[in-house]
Amino acid sequence: MSNPAEAGPHDRFAVRAPGPLAWLGETRHLGLVIALVLLAIVGLVTKPENFATTSNLVSILSLAATIGVITVGATFVIIGGGIDLSVGATMALASVWATTLATQAYGPAVMAICAILVGTGTGLVNGLLIAYGRLVPFIATLAMLVAARGLAQRMSDRKTQIIQPENSAIVDLSTTRLLGVPLLVYIFALVVALGWVLLNRTTFGRRTYAVGGNPEAARLAGINVRRHTMLLYALSGLCCGIAAILIMARTTTGSSTHGDLYELDAIAAVIIGGTLLTGGRGTIIGSILGLLIFTLITNLFILNGLNTSDQLIAKGLIIVVAVLLQRRNLKERAP
Amino acid sequence: MLVMRGIVKQFPGVRALDGVDLDVRAGEVHCLLGQNGAGKSTLIKVLAGVHQPDEGTIEFNGAQVRAGSPIDAIRLGFATIYQELDLVDGLSVAENIFLGHEHARAGFVNRGAVNRAAGAVLARLGHPEIRPKAEVGRLSPAAKQVVSMARALSHEARLIIMDEPSAALAHDEVANLFRIIRELTAQGVAVVYISHRLEEIREIGDRVTVLKDGRTVAVGLPARDTPTSEIVSLMTGRNVEYVFPPRAAESPGDEVLRVEGLSSPGAFADVSFSVRAGEIVGLAGLVGSGRSEILEAVYGARRASGSVVLSGKPVRRGDIVGTVRRGMGLAPEERKAQALLLDQSVTANITLGSLPGFARFGWMDRAREKAEAQRLVEALDIRPPDPERPIKTLSGGNQQKAVLARWLLGSRKLLLLDEPTRGVDVGARAELYAVIRGLADQGIGVLLVSSEVPEVLGLSDRVLVLREGTVIHQGDAQDLDEHRVLDMIMDGRAA
CATH class of the missing domain: 3.40.50.300 (P-loop containing nucleotide triphosphate hydrolases)
Structure with a gap:
């Protein structure tokens, strides 16, 4: 790595098909996979009779699905150099709006569309404020966090809105199983797959990395940085709308208290997954692995009957350790 | 007062300074000339303690010195006013002037004393109208320049390095800058002045040192009567050979x-x-x-x-x-x-x-x-x-x-x-x-x-x-x- 201009000695790198960067990415995920395996081993050792059961694994995935969908959107926003603190509140608002008696009168399809539109619309407002109103993302989405939660409380009159029996198609997403796995887990998987494709195979994904990595270079290269920034927040809102459908299915309710502190779990998952908060770098797979680590910890604490305070402490430590390890990785591998 | 001999500074792939000599006397305005890339900025940074020279000696008032860090350089009495002003926009004028050496007792800043001291320094510079409590971000470029200089003075600097100080100033503001420089030199402070404008150098400068490709090519030329043609040829006579491709034979299109x-x-x-x-x-x-x-x-x-x-x-x-x-x-x-x-x-x-x-x-x-x-x-x-x-x-x-x-x-x-x-x-x-x-x-x-x-x-x-x-x-x-x-x-x- 002495002089990058010398071609000769580095030619052997060129032979390796995926290139050195992809290899680095894989090892980064390798660390996350190892962490997951370690956590699974802990589960097998401490609760051999409960942990490896199908029902427990399915419940882990169901638990992960809601935040998982949000995490996909958050990954885009953070790679694009922003932050979205309003995700939990946006999901709550979408769930309340979709379960008002007025909306429920139109049936489950309209409820789902309503949740998605409310989520996307909220995200779009964030995006407009940030991209064209030039508010700092932290502030704009913090304001939305507070305001959306408030609007949800006002709409629902602080009451939990139950999904009517005639609209049970929504609830079916969590009760109907395909190959033993609830439908909402498939929705989660589909969102992850679509997110991966969007980030890695489309111009939208390329622009996301460009806008987050060097907005000035992106602007001067003829990319509409503002419009793209706006779209990123709209995408995050869209994910919140989908997440709202999932949480309605799981809890059979819409409520202004849904998704409390989800923004922290989503951001933590993205960070553990190796996405830089400064933007320009990160992967969907990493974020999902980060989320699964988090969910697994929760599961282990519940299975072992430990209290939730210790669980929070453990999660805090995991975030710090993950980031410290990644920083060392970067330093070692950086040329 | 300041004597630099054979200063060499190597960066990866570039020899930015390749044997620079500089000799500045007390109370003079010494001008540093050279094209872009000649090594002026690097030389300034060596004096400011930002870069450490790889070879060469620096003597100040007869004693050999080493500016290992910007703080060392300030303690030696060197102050640098950079081309891009290094002021903190959100702080007040007084806070900027005393940044890094606040008048503090047990960590608490005595704001009254700081403001009075800042007022005194500004008055000495002939700018009592700049209020010590004003926020620096709201000042004009010229006023910021004065604040920068006040900061240099507050350190009791004996050598002030100015990197293109007139670049951000209008014509009448330059005259005021020169007045301040003359007052400083009258008190025995030495000024190293960098500018591309020859007419300024003729007006304010005493002697000129010319740098080219990291070397000193002329030392101590009289600033007022060295012919422009001589200075320019000193700056340009380069060793680097450029190879340019031939121009197109056909005349250009639409x-x-x-x-x-x-x-x-x-x-x-x-x-x-x-x-x-x-x-x-x-x-x-x-x-x-x-x-x-x-x-x-x-x-x-x-x-x-x-x-x-x-x-x-x-x-x-x-x-x-x-x-x-x-x-x-x-x-x-x-x-x-x-x-x-x-x-x-x-x-x-x-x-x-x-x-x-x-x-x-x-x-x-x-x-x-x-x-x-x-x-x-x-x-x-x-x-x-x-x-x-x-x-x-x-x-x-x-x-x-x-x-x-x-x-x-x-x-x-x-x-x-x-x-x-x-x-x-x-x-x-x-x-x-x-x-x-x-x-x-x-x-x-x-x-x-x-x-x-x-x-x-x-x-x-x-x-x-x-x-x-x-x-x-x-x-x-x-x-x-x-x-x-x-x-x-x-x-x-x-x-």
């Missing part, structure tokens, strides 16, 4: 760019010129003469009045997306900050400007993208020839080639190149020159900005000479030589 009456307050005024297909037009001038700003305005990235017409249609301000779509491209001055995605591959950097061309309904055709990147890597001889490498592992010259490659995709009509060879070593420059000439030979119009006069002259077909925001000469590159251009740039006399 006009691709027409700029008329382009003005941007504070940057440039009433600039008019045109660029034809296959022609390289060079803008020569100093940093701050408005060169880069003109490129930005042509690109639509900067507010300006006047008209910019690209192949018959006006360019809309602020619409870079449209400008790029219609065939303009910019290789900006700050390659890393403004052009590159450092974490991404060479391919991703090359295709950044033409993503829609590789996609159908947003879906990237990665095979074609890869093939095109590979073709350009080979065509421009980017080394190592692996398009999947992260671009940050490439040398400066190869990174620049990748930026040029970005604009070879799609049909470009006009390329704006801002300092295309900055930070590129001499060997790689010749290759870049060939690439740029090759672009023009393909029928692209090129508008080139460079601080290096020989580069502008050697590469361009036509040259515009800029001084303080106005075009003072426009003509064939072959009719000019470096000497005459430097004369115009520094003395302001049109040829």
Whole structure:
């Protein structure tokens, strides 16, 4: 790595098909996979009779699905150099709006569309404020966090809105199983797959990395940085709308208290997954692995009957350790 | 008072200082002259304790000293006023003046004492009207300059280094600056003064030291009566050989760019010129003469009045997306900050400007993208020839080639190149020159900005000479030589 201009000695790198960067990415995920395996081993050792059961694994995935969908959107926003603190509140608002008696009168399809539109619309407002109103993302989405939660409380009159029996198609997403796995887990998987494709195979994904990595270079290269920034927040809102459908299915309710502190779990998952908060770098797979680590910890604490305070402490430590390890990785591998 | 001998400073790949001598007397204004890249900034940073010299000695008042850090330098009595003012905008005038050596007791700042002391320093500088409690961010550039100087004085500095202090100032403010400098020197303070404006040097300077390619080429010339021609030839007589590709044999084609009456307050005024297909037009001038700003305005990235017409249609301000779509491209001055995605591959950097061309309904055709990147890597001889490498592992010259490659995709009509060879070593420059000439030979119009006069002259077909925001000469590159251009740039006399 002495002089990058010398071609000769580095030619052997060129032979390796995926290139050195992809290899680095894989090892980064390798660390996350190892962490997951370690956590699974802990589960097998401490609760051999409960942990490896199908029902427990399915419940882990169901638990992960809601935040998982949000995490996909958050990954885009953070790679694009922003932050979205309003995700939990946006999901709550979408769930309340979709379960008002007025909306429920139109049936489950309209409820789902309503949740998605409310989520996307909220995200779009964030995006407009940030991209064209030039508010700092932290502030704009913090304001939305507070305001959306408030609007949800006002709409629902602080009451939990139950999904009517005639609209049970929504609830079916969590009760109907395909190959033993609830439908909402498939929705989660589909969102992850679509997110991966969007980030890695489309111009939208390329622009996301460009806008987050060097907005000035992106602007001067003829990319509409503002419009793209706006779209990123709209995408995050869209994910919140989908997440709202999932949480309605799981809890059979819409409520202004849904998704409390989800923004922290989503951001933590993205960070553990190796996405830089400064933007320009990160992967969907990493974020999902980060989320699964988090969910697994929760599961282990519940299975072992430990209290939730210790669980929070453990999660805090995991975030710090993950980031410290990644920083060392970067330093070692950086040329 | 200050004697520097044989100062050498080596950076990876560059010998920035290669044996510099400097000899400054108490109470004098010693001017430092040299072209861009001659080593002035590095020398200042050595004095300010930012860089440590690899070889050489510094004596101050007869004792050998070493400025290991900026704090050391301040303790020695050296103060530096940088070209870009290093003030904290959110703090008050007084807080800025005493930043780093606050009058504090047990961590608590005695604000009354600080404000009084700041008022005293400002009064001494003849500016009692600047209130110590005012927020620095709201001051005019001239007032900020005074605050910077007050900071230097508050350290009881005995040697003040000023890097182009007049660059941000209007004419009458310069007179005030000179008055302050004279008061300081009358008190025995020595001033090292850096400026490109010869008339200022003649007015305020006592002696001149000329740097060229990291060496001292003349020491202690009298500032007032050394002929301009002697100074200029000292600055230019260079060792570096430039190899330029031959100019196109055929005459250039149709006009691709027409700029008329382009003005941007504070940057440039009433600039008019045109660029034809296959022609390289060079803008020569100093940093701050408005060169880069003109490129930005042509690109639509900067507010300006006047008209910019690209192949018959006006360019809309602020619409870079449209400008790029219609065939303009910019290789900006700050390659890393403004052009590159450092974490991404060479391919991703090359295709950044033409993503829609590789996609159908947003879906990237990665095979074609890869093939095109590979073709350009080979065509421009980017080394190592692996398009999947992260671009940050490439040398400066190869990174620049990748930026040029970005604009070879799609049909470009006009390329704006801002300092295309900055930070590129001499060997790689010749290759870049060939690439740029090759672009023009393909029928692209090129508008080139460079601080290096020989580069502008050697590469361009036509040259515009800029001084303080106005075009003072426009003509064939072959009719000019470096000497005459430097004369115009520094003395302001049109040829």
